[in-house]
Amino acid sequence: MKKILVTGGAGFIGSHLCERLLNEGHEVICLDNYFTGTKQNIIHLLKNPYFELVRHDITMPYYIEVDEIYNLACPASPIHYQYNAIKTIKTSVMGSINMLGLAKRIKAKILQASTSEVYGDPEIHPQTEDYWGNCNPIGPRSCYDEGKRCAESLFINYHQQNNVRIKIARIFNTYGPKMSMNDGRVVSNFIVQALKNENITIFGDGKQTRSFQYVDDLIEALIRLMNTDDNITMPINIGNPEEYTMLGLAHKIIDLTGSKSKISYLPPPEDDPVQRQPDISLAKKLLNHWEPKTQLKDGLIKTIEYFKNELKL
Ligand code: NAD
Ligand code: UDP
Numbered sequence: 001m002k003k004i005l006v007t008g009g010a011g012f013i014g015s016h017l018c019e020r021l022l023n024e025g026h027e028v029i030c031l032d033n034y035f036t037g038t039k040q041n042i043i044h045l046l047k048n049p050y051f052e053l054v055r056h057d058i059t060m061p062y063y064i065e066v067d068e069i070y071n072l073a074c075p076a077s078p079i080h081y082q083y084n085a086i087k088t089i090k091t092s093v094m095g096s097i098n099m100l101g102l103a104k105r106i107k108a109k110i111l112q113a114s115t116s117e118v119y120g121d122p123e124i125h126p127q128t129e130d131y132w133g134n135c136n137p138i139g140p141r142s143c144y145d146e147g148k149r150c151a152e153s154l155f156i157n158y159h160q161q162n163n164v165r166i167k168i169a170r171i172f173n174t175y176g177p178k179m180s181m182n183d184g185r186v187v188s189n190f191i192v193q194a195l196k197n198e199n200i201t202i203f204g205d206g207k208q209t210r211s212f213q214y215v216d217d218l219i220e221a222l223i224r225l226m227n228t229d230d231n232i233t234m235p236i237n238i239g240n241p242e243e244y245t246m247l248g249l250a251h252k253i254i255d256l257t258g259s260k261s262k263i264s265y266l267p268p269p270e271d272d273p274v275q276r277q278p279d280i281s282l283a284k285k286l287l288n289h290w291e292p293k294t295q296l297k298d299g300l301i302k303t304i305e306y307f308k309n310e311l312k313l
Contacts, residue, residue: 003027003065005108007058007099008072010037012179013113013171013215017070020219022048029064033057036075041178058095059087062102068226069110071099074148076115078141078269079184085143092147093154100158103165111167111226112155114235116276117145118170126277129170129235139271152235159233167225167232172239172278176215176299177306187212190250191300191307194259204268206247209275213240214299217292224287232286239278240292256300 004021008014009030014037021028027050030042034055045051056062058073074091075081081088096112103110119127120135135145158164175187183189193200221238244252250263284291 001025001027002067003029005029005031005064005066005069006072007031007070007095008037008074008113010034010039010041010053011072012041012076012176013174013218014072015041015178016176016215016219017072017222018042018045018051020223022051026050028052029054029066031056031058031062032073036077036080036180036183038180058098059090061098064102065106066108069099069103069108070113070222070226071096071110072113074113077183077185078144081144082140088143089147092151096151096154100154100164104158104162109165109167109226110155111169111222112151114152114168114170115144115148116170116172116237116239116278117141118149118152119276120145121271121273122276125275126241126279127237128279129237129282136271140269141271156233165230167228168235169222169225170235170237171218172213172237172276173210174213174215174218176303179303181307181310186210186246186249187303188307190253191257191304192311194253194257194261195304195307195311195313197260199264200250200254200261202246202250202263202265204265204272206250206265207245208272209243209245209277211240211243211277212249212296212299213238213292214294217294221283221287221290224290228286236283236286237278237280238283239280241277241280242296243275243277244296252296253300256297257304
């Protein structure tokens with residue numbers, strides 16, 4: 001049994017991770033400031049004596065003795081990370097420094113939830129880990145992109161200078177139950193709009209692409225990554241390479257919900273990446289033949305069920 005700290009544990013991905021780690025018999029400390037996460041996401045875990053919930057902001061130091069740290073704290077949806085851009089940068093940079101300092105002192109292994117956004121609006125396709133990215137350092141997404149890029153740099157430098165055992169997961173668009181209804185990301189937006197028979201809001205012409213990974217596949221990969229040998233310190237793409245246009249996604253969701261929604265086109269957000277698809281060769285090689293198992297249709301059906309319950313339909 002390991003003692004594991006999950007920052008951002010009350011969020012979408014963090015709550016799934018806490019649950020899985022508890023099910024594997026570990027002791028889990030979930031730390032969150034509830035900016036985008038909710039107690040509701042982890043309320044069912046509170047009766048487990050091996051689960052602890054801490055309200056804390058990672059921009060402040062935190063002291064605890066644990067074996068492993070999963071650093072997930074950071075708003076992930078554009079509307080939330082742009083709401084207070086400076087705070088988003090502080091969370092990625094000061095938060096990472098605090099968690100890396102903790103890992104260094106207590107000799108814990110630490111995993112960073114990085115992102116495909118480090119590739120910005122990519123000029124190569126699909127994206128491999130050796131691509132340095134195409135980010136606008138002063139654009140509206142920069143608080144997130146550049147914050148996460150700086151966090152990667154901090155991780156690698158704490159490893160090289162202080163021998164901290166690090167892991168970096170570059171996570172591609174992930175969806176599933178427990179995404180917040182007003183999160184603003186495309187899958188939750190489209191499903192909620194379809195279930196309410198409201199217009200489906202496509203930003204731009206809908207030809208931009210994303211590759212969507214179901215949350216269970218991600219959690220499996222994160223745990224495998226944490227358990228790799230200490231010499232595995234390079235960033236690793238974690239995602240599902242099946243790529244869809246936003247228009248294609250909208251039609252799929254309309255079909256699966258049997259919705260009467262129509263599509264409405266809105267102006268594209270500034271610096272919206274045109275295409276995104278992970279090359280996951282490295283993950284397959286290093287994570288014991290890991291690959292995503294959930295087809296988009298199956299994952300969407302589970303997510304639609306979740307939102308139906310949330311909407312009491
Ligand atoms: P989320 O917004 O649901 O969860 C983030 C959690 O972090 C929330 O519970 C929030 O309250 C908490 N948090 C934010 N700032 C904090 C702070 N300063 N101190 C303590 N807690 C704080 O988002 P998510 O989708 O679960 O994403 C989790 C992580 O994975 C994030 O780091 C995100 O950047 C990364 N990621 C997610 C995706 C995705 O598609 N969901 C893709 C790439 C990377
Ligand atoms: N998007 C959209 N309608 C929405 C929300 C998002 O067309 O209601 C588009 C958005 O412009 C982007 C894609 O869907 O091209 C994915 O957006 P999301 O915010 O989910 O993720 P990210 O852009 O961070 O990959």
